[in-house]
Amino acid sequence: MKNADYLTGITTSGTPHLGNYVGAIRPAVETSKNPDLVSYYFLADYHSLIKNHDPKLRKQSALEIAGAWIALGLDYDNCVFYRQSDIPEIPELTWILTNLTAKGLMNRAHAYKAAVAQNDEQGHNDSDKGITMGLFSYPILMAADILMFNARKVPVGQDQVQHLEMTRDIAARFNHIYKKLFILPQVVVDKTSSVLSGLDGRKMSKSYHNFIPLFDTQKQLRKLIMKIKTNSLGPNEPKDTETCTLFSIYKAFASESETQEMAERYKKGIAWGTMKLELFDYIDAILKEPRKKYEELMNNPSDIDEILKKGALKAREFSVPFLEKIRKTIGIASIG
Numbered sequence: 001m002k003n004a005d006y007l008t009g010i011t012t013s014g015t016p017h018l019g020n021y022v023g024a025i026r027p028a029v030e031t032s033k034n035p036d037l038v039s040y041y042f043l044a045d046y047h048s049l050i051k052n053h054d055p056k057l058r059k060q061s062a063l064e065i066a067g068a069w070i071a072l073g074l075d076y077d078n079c080v081f082y083r084q085s086d087i088p089e090i091p092e093l094t095w096i097l098t099n100l101t102a103k104g105l106m107n108r109a110h111a112y113k114a115a116v117a118q119n120d121e122q123g124h125n126d127s128d129k130g131i132t133m134g135l136f137s138y139p140i141l142m143a144a145d146i147l148m149f150n151a152r153k154v155p156v157g158q159d160q161v162q163h164l165e166m167t168r169d170i171a172a173r174f175n176h177i178y179k180k181l182f183i184l185p186q187v188v189v190d191k192t193s194s195v196l197s198g199l200d201g202r203k204m205s206k207s208y209h210n211f212i213p214l215f216d217t218q219k220q221l222r223k224l225i226m227k228i229k230t231n232s233l234g235p236n237e238p239k240d241t242e243t244c245t246l247f248s249i250y251k252a253f254a255s256e257s258e259t260q261e262m263a264e265r266y267k268k269g270i271a272w273g274t275m276k277l278e279l280f281d282y283i284d285a286i287l288k289e290p291r292k293k294y295e296e297l298m299n300n301p302s303d304i305d306e307i308l309k310k311g312a313l314k315a316r317e318f319s320v321p322f323l324e325k326i327r328k329t330i331g332i333a334s335i336g
């Protein structure tokens with residue numbers, strides 16, 4: 001197995017939604033089919049330990065996320081699709097990297113700082129109240145995910161950019177202190193399609209509970225689209241596309257010419273009810289076949305397991321010898 005041209009992880013918490021599809025799944029599915037690229041996609045189940053302490057939820061989320069990626073067309077034979085926890089070399093590398101990571105670097109991580117700020121705001125006398133070492137060292141585990149496969153490019157959302165900077169920092173430190181083994185990975189942020197609006201107009205996100213799940217029933221999908229917030233403009237009144245959640249979702253799915261046509265109809269004052277129905281029809285047509293495939297997979301979770309196990313075997317073709325090389329480099333090898 002070769003090192004990764006592209007690599008990205010998906011934390012296994014929550015149910016996959018339309019925002020995940022547009023931001024992460026759709027571009028990954030495209031890349032996964034490219035015969036000239038080696039792409040690695042994995043379920044970051046160790047990362048999910050940070051927030052969620054419910055074993056059933058974690059397992060269910062892993063099942064749903066893997067099922068969604070497969071149902072939406074991931075070419076798992078051409079790419080490497082696996083579960084982080086099936087690769088024991090990753091936590092081992094994490095510890096090695098932990099000893100090269102300045103605590104001060106971790107102090108500056110946005111997620112950690114936000115947790116501290118929240119404690120301070122709430123008047124707790126311990127700023128670190130409730131903060132685990134898992135949350136604090138999260139960026140090191142992420143660095144290990146990436147460096148384990150010497151990934152060149154890492155597609156992520158805007159909120160992960162700092163983690164990539166940290167990964168580069170840590171890799172450079174290893175290269176400087178021991179030997180140049182690691183490629184410094186580049187972050188890839190797709191600004192055009194990565195942010196989809198949710199039911200309330202804010203970014204679609206599991207933390208805002210404003211998302212539309214990818215694989216609810218057709219009826220539920222319709223119900224949620226009908227619930228999307230609009231303003232009170234009536235039929236025939238010209239409407240603004242820029243600030244419209246319905247339009248932003250439509251645009252994320254439709255072609256350029258369809259989007260332009262829809263913009264014209266906004267100018268002419270398309271009724272909200274009509275727009276909602278058209279949006280539903282559009283998305284439903286795209287999801288119809290994948291939904292069937294998804295349901296099939298949910299009824300046969302062992303098929304998903306098998307795919308992931310095969311992926312882990314492929315991934316370990318790279319990680320086992322590479323970790324061996326890393327161990328030798330740092331002087332953890334046979335002493336005979």
Ligand code: TRP
Pocket residue numbers: 007008009010011044047141142145146154155156157160
């Ligand atoms: N932290 C990422 C997120 O929350 C998920 C992730 C874990 C990841 N390991 C990774 C992304 C490695 C890219 C590369 O979105």
